[in-house]
Amino acid sequence: MDLSFNIQGGDFTSAGTASSQVRRTLKELGVDASVIKRVVVALYEAEVNIVAHACHGTITAQINPERVFLQLVDEGPGIPDIEKAMTPGFSTASQEVREMGFGAGMGLPNICRNADVFNIHSVPGKGTTVEITIQIK
Amino acid sequence: MTIHEIVSLVKGKILCGNVGEEDFVEYCFASDLMSDVLTVRRSDFMLITGLSNVQSIRTAEMSDLKYVMLVRGKTPPQTMIELAEESGIVLIMSPYSMFKASGILYMAGLKGVF
Numbered sequence: 233m234d235l236s237f238n239i240q241g242g243d244f245t246s247a248g249t250a251s252s253q254v255r256r257t258l259k260e261l262g263v264d265a266s267v268i269k270r271v272v273v274a275l276y277e278a279e280v281n282i283v284a285h286a287c288h289g290t291i292t293a294q295i296n297p298e299r300v301f302l303q304l305v306d307e308g309p310g311i312p313d314i315e316k317a318m319t320p321g322f323s324t325a326s327q328e329v330r331e332m333g334f335g336a337g338m339g340l341p342n343i344c345r346n347a348d349v350f351n352i353h354s355v356p357g358k359g360t361t362v363e364i365t366i367q368i369k
Numbered sequence: 370m371t372i373h374e375i376v377s378l379v380k381g382k383i384l385c386g387n388v389g390e391e392d393f394v395e396y397c398f399a400s401d402l403m404s405d406v407l408t409v410r411r412s413d414f415m416l417i418t419g420l421s422n423v424q425s426i427r428t429a430e431m432s433d434l435k436y437v438m439l440v441r442g443k444t445p446p447q448t449m450i451e452l453a454e455e456s457g458i459v460l461i462m463s464p465y466s467m468f469k470a471s472g473i474l475y476m477a478g479l480k481g482v483f
Contacts, residue, residue: 334402336405342404
């Protein structure tokens with residue numbers, strides 16, 4: 233099963249709707265609750281990152297009986313130093329993002345912690361692609 | 370501790386959600402930082418937060434939580450209440466600060482998640 237979503241940068245009211253939809257789908261498919269939590273926590277952090285930092289983005293979720301594969305592609309400023317961005321506590325988030333409860337520098341480390349496979353590729357000035365794989369079985 | 374006991378201890382009120390005697394929690398986590406909440410692996414705790422917007426409910430949803438307490442007497446926006454209702458999350462409001470509400474509940478026997 234494939235699901236796809238368009239994400240608008242700066243739209244904090246809608247941030248999380250894609251993650252919520254994926255969560256509902258996984259529940260309907262009878263996926264184990266601990267796996268669902270890992271998937272949606274990773275996806276929600278990544279979705280909020282698009283809203284917080286990018287102009288626009290797309291999320292694709294491929295779900296099969298063995299695994300969930302999530303791909304998030306955004307058009308935005310990109311990340312000049314990925315290693316630094318992965319450091320817990322490092323953040324470039326705006327005050328607006330912090331007022332929404334995010335921007336504490338835990339997003340990327342939290343995604344990585346919940347993923348079985350995590351890939352991130354970024355081109356400064358163009359955008360970032362994040363790929364997350366979580367095994368169901 | 371039942372949710373009704375918790376509400377009484379913090380002089381709170383239930384803003385949405387049906388609560389019966391079977392509704393109880395043993396653990397709490399208090400934070401305004403949603404990424405911190407999302408690092409907690411377990412799901413059997415109540416979130417205490419001062420973050421009065423839809424993202425605290427989204428975070429509770431992704432964390433598979435059933436109970437959220439909003440402190441500092443903040444009146445949540447209608448969108449936050451509606452999302453809590455839609456997500457099956459019980460939203461409680463307390464006039465106390467996060468420190469005071471957490472302290473009262475800790476002294477009454479609720480435990481921290483770590």
